[in-house]
Amino acid sequence: MTRQGLFLTFEGIDGSGKSTQARMLAEHLQARGHEVVLTREPGGSPGAEEIRRLVLEGDPDRWSAETEILLFTAARRDHLERTIAPALAAGKVVICDRFADSTRMYQGLSRGDLRALVDQLHALMIGREPDLTLLIDMDPDVGLSRARGRQGREERFEDFGPALQHRMRQGFLSLAEEFADRFRIVDGTRDIDSVAGDVAALVSGxxxxxGP
Known part of the structure; x- marks a missing residue:
């Protein structure tokens, strides 16, 4: 186990396989003696899970972009206080399926030019970034087809359609350039085990x- 915690996040378009890779990484690290907390956003704490149901269900136009940003920030604050920060303080590895970068994309760009508002609220209420962000990159049409065929899918955002997924892919790649110190891009078009091998190597580094 590491003496200080490590905060890892997975990002990518819907259907990119990031959730599967997050789970496989957690199993890989646990098998090597690390204490791991596998979590997700929106959600990851009781209060945040309640907000998750509000934002991921219903009509695509249920909330304004501004309201969504406030809801996601509230969920993230509860998640940080109750799950992420205590685990890191205890020296654990936290693996989170989506974090603030998804809000920068989905709410900050896809539903209006509100990126500045997202960043302002993040600085005010969250105040930290991941130590390492793994972007699982793939063709948006393939990803959306995968997403629509799975159980428990996030229908509300997937129902915005393929145009959004193409914008999101470009947005995530732009974020990877903006935050090049913490982003690593992994080719998600290959078989699951090959992707997992690259992920494990990056996290090992x-x-x-x-440090110990």
Whole structure:
């Protein structure tokens, strides 16, 4: 186990396989003796899970973009207080399926030019970024087809359609350039085990930098 916690996030368009890779990484690290907390956004704490149901169900136009940003920030604050920060303080590895970068994309760009508002609220109420963000990149049409065929899918955002997914892919790639110090891009078009191998290698390097 690492002496100091390590905060890892997975990002990518719907159907990119990031949730599967997050789970596989958690199993990989646990098998090597690390204490791991696998979590997700929106959600990851009781209060945040309640907000998740509000924002992921119903008509695509149920909330304004501004209201969505406030809801996601509230969920993230509860998640940070109750799950992420305590685990990191205890020296655990936190693996989160989506974090603030998804809000920067989905609410900050897809539903109006509100990126500045997202960043302002993030600085005010969250105040931290992941130590390492793994972007699972793939063709949006393939990803959306995968997403629509799975159980428990996030219908409300997927129902915005393929145009949104193409914009999101470009947005995530732009974020990877903007935050090049913490983003690593992984080719998600390959088989699951090949992707997982690259992910494990990247995280191994981050763990070595974090120290014993």
């Amino acid at each position: 981050a763990l070595q930098q974090a």
